[in-house]
Amino acid sequence: MSAVHPRYTKQQFAERGDRIYEREILPALGAEDEGKYVVIDIETGDHEIDHDELAASDRLLARRPDAQVWLIQVGSRHARRLGGH
Numbered sequence: 001m002s003a004v005h006p007r008y009t010k011q012q013f014a015e016r017g018d019r020i021y022e023r024e025i026l027p028a029l030g031a032e033d034e035g036k037y038v039v040i041d042i043e044t045g046d047h048e049i050d051h052d053e054l055a056a057s058d059r060l061l062a063r064r065p066d067a068q069v070w071l072i073q074v075g076s077r078h079a080r081r082l083g084g085h
Helices: 010-028 053-063
Strands: 037-041 047-050 069-073
Touching: 010 037, 010 047, 010 069, 037 053, 047 053, 053 069
Parallel strands: none
Antiparallel strands: 037 047, 037 069
């Protein structure tokens, strides 16, 4: 299997991923989804939700091997934080 290379800039990734999340996915989420990870293909809007980000990614990539993947955690602006608090 060959590696998928980004077809968008970092800014385009963020804009597309956030737009899909906020318009299409977030309205359907409930309190029980807090803390779960949402993995989104920014080209198709196809997505997976799971407490385990790797499991969600694996399911999405099984369906869409060439997905351009954006990851976000429900209830947080970012999936991961780097650096100090």
